């Protein structure tokens with residue numbers, strides 16, 4: 389099979405873009421370069437791998453788990469079935485958090501709680517090199533992925549295996565988290581339900597379990613001047629504001645919309 393025949397074959401089952409991404413993974417050519425090698429024969433190993441990837445995609449496995457790769461905030465991250473595939477809205481959380489962090493802190497000490505692949509903490513460390521970053525998650529399998537990403541970019545980041553704050557012993561300027569927040573009985577896309585780890589998705593009966601658990605204990609882990617940054621479900625801002633005001637005094641709460649005009653980020657700042 390040549391690369392051109394591979395594209396034609398792939399397009400029977402996938403979009404042309406997805407077919408090219410898979411071919412680029414097996415051949416090592418950039419997707420834009422493929423056009424220069426249309427007549428090149430795939431080796432037996434490459435063809436086999438390509439067909440297996442197509443099968444996985446036909447079975448509705450997310451492309452990012454097949455290619456073990458996702459681009460997050462301009463950084464190529466390794467992902468597999470042990471972590472949530474980092475989403476666009478989380479990039480917006482990172483972008484807005486970085487703006488606030490830069491306005492308020494120098495050499496910020498940051499904790500990415502519920503880090504999964506490490507997407508948030510790794511982006512912050514990359515974009516603010518003077519930051520002192522810790523990332524933590526309850527899942528040791530997720531942390532294997534986070535460590536792969538940390539090592540890929542040779543970043544000085546502390547990694548802690550912890551049930552929320554159980555093993556956290558320090559104080560931070562900024563705690564940022566995208567915890568599980570889907571209601572247990574909420575209908576979600578099959579491709580998400582069948583492939584992504586449920587421990588990364590569900591946040592109890594009302595989806596608020598982790599915000600409540602985090603905010604209940606967070607004071608002990610914050611410096612006097614602080615920022616808490618959460619990704620939230622689009623209908624959760626009012627409930628989370630109430631929880632925050634119950635556990636914390638002297639705060640300002642800012643809810644931000646994502647590019648689709650949904651309330652998806654909540655920032656709590658010390659006054």
Ligand SMILES: C[S@@+](CC[C@H](N)C(=O)[O-])C[C@H]1O[C@@H](n2cnc3c(N)ncnc32)[C@H](O)[C@@H]1O
Nearest residue numbers: 474502503504525526527551552566567568588
């Ligand atoms: C929605 S995912 C977010 C992953 C990553 N931060 C991102 O934005 O792509 C939630 C993460 O919370 C972790 N998690 C679930 N329960 C936890 C707990 N009790 N303590 C710490 N982490 C937990 C899961 O393992 C999962 O990696």
